[in-house]
Amino acid sequence: MPLENNIMKSWCALAFLLLAYFCHGTLSCPALCKCYLRRAEVVCNEVPLTEYPSEGLPKNTTMLTIQSTNITSISEQHVKATPLLQELHLYSNQLQSLSSHLLRGVPHVSTLDLTGNKLSDLPADVFSHATLRNLVLKNNLIEKADAEWLPDNSTLTWLDLSGNRLTKIPAALLQKLPHLETLDLSTNHLQKISANSLDPLTKLERLNLQNNNLDTLDASILQCTHNLTYLFLSQNKLNKLPQNLFQELTQLKILRLDDNHLRYIPAGLLDPLDSLDEDGLDLTANPWLCDGKVEYLWRWLQKNKKKVFLPEAITCAGPQSLVGRSVMSLTESELQ
Template sequence: MKSWCFLAFLWLAYFCYGTLSCPALCKCYSRRAEVVCNEIPMTDYPSEALPNDTTLLTIQFTNVSSISEQDLNATPVLTGLHLYSNHLQNLSSHLLRGVPLLSTLDLTGNKLSELPVDVFSHAPLINLVLKNNLIKKADSNWLPDNSSLVWLDLSGNQLTEMPTALLQKLPNLDNLDLSNNRLHKVSANSLDSLAKLERLNLQNNKLETLHEFMFHSTRNLTYLFLSRNKLNKLPQNLFEELRHLRLLSLDYNQLSHIPAGLLDPLKFLDEEGLDLSDNPWLCDGKVEYLWRWLKKNKEKVFLPNTIICAKPEALVGRPVISLTENELNLQS
């Protein structure tokens, strides 16, 4: 009788909570089929101890240095895998073949550099985060054609060129983060395939200028981050298709002037949605367009009094918006 009760208890526990196994030092939350391994002295991926019904798995701040297709075969219904800040150096080819339901993969803060062909194929990924690794080139063969990817984060790597060939496979992408890389040029057609793109982060790169047609296919762009580059000039019609833009950051660049009409298409900027601070503005006659635009749209500018003159000497430190027509030698 006792043995029958014990077996019934085990059956009930399995039915309600799933498999009873759990990796050592990890926490398993059976009701939501989640496993969390956080800040433990783990060196190997715990595939043998993972419940096979796991749908969410987090392994972070450990010494795990590799993961293979065989490792992931242990969790065939996995939908979210977060491998934040481990010591991963290599990923196996066809990594995701055993997790056909995986939609989110986060590999932030590892030591990944070169990744094999088809590494992210075989799963319907929606979110892919490769932030803060050592990647120098994003290969177009990582993902299949017409990928379902919506979110791609390649920030904090060592990219020197836009991954144009890879982006051409991502027609559903609405968020692209390439900040904190070493990009020095963006070709005219780099974003042509990203008609659904809403958020683009290119801040903290080495861009000196942008092609005038760069944003002509990204009409849904809403948030654009270009701060902390080396931008010293911008084409007059650069933003002409961005009529839904709500936020634009151009702070910490090398802009001394902007062309007349540049900001006119941006009718729907949020309050304080434009940041032009910390540029070396030359306050001569060519700054008239910026001066007039600031006066008319002050509420759309973040800290307008930080847009200050770097030259001429007589106006150094003066906010552009505070200048008078006489100081700019303008005729009424």
């Protein structure tokens, strides 16, 4: 009997403690969400939420994921319910607006992912007040990027603005990003990258500009990006490139120039790229004109075939007698 009494007392004590924890919110969890207490994570995935689930969120939450819901807005008041938050993932919701000073109550947030929402105009200081390192705004409706979104000397190392409606990227915004390592501006409507606008990005390693409307690049645009290792320029309208464009890119491993309007490249353009990976350079799907001006490309391909992706697919679009021929297969007499 004493043993049974002790067991009963233990169970009663445990039940009392659990009840106390729930009443004080330590083990609470919002309806429709799942809470993983040991790793301080909350997930609300594909549930009929219409409002940010501030009520019931454990205060010690460090990671919150809300995905594929009907939430349309989020405010500073909502977010500050979890003051220890470090990662906030809000993929594929219906977000149309964010409040100014959104992150003031969550100063430890380092990752904010807003992929696949309906965001267009964002207020000033929206991403200030937190030590953000990763900011993802991919696949929204943003037409204008604003320098006022971020504080001076931002801690961002990763910025993804791909899949929006940007026609330009302001130099004032890039000046605030001295620690940036990855910049993704692909699948926008960019027509030009202003000269010297990338100069502050001295730590940049990956630059993605593919699927825009760029027809040329300023000769000095990459002069300060000495650490660049990945450069994606595919699916633009590039028809000419400055001779010294890649002069400072001695660390470059991957260069994608496929699916542009290139007929020639200037002599010496590719010479600095000694660090290219095997298959690291893609020049396919360009209308190469195979006359005397293609000789530099022809000679470079002969020496660097292993660095080129599908070298035999780099073909002539003219003159008529050489249409469809691989540039690599040309003879010196044909070049003349």
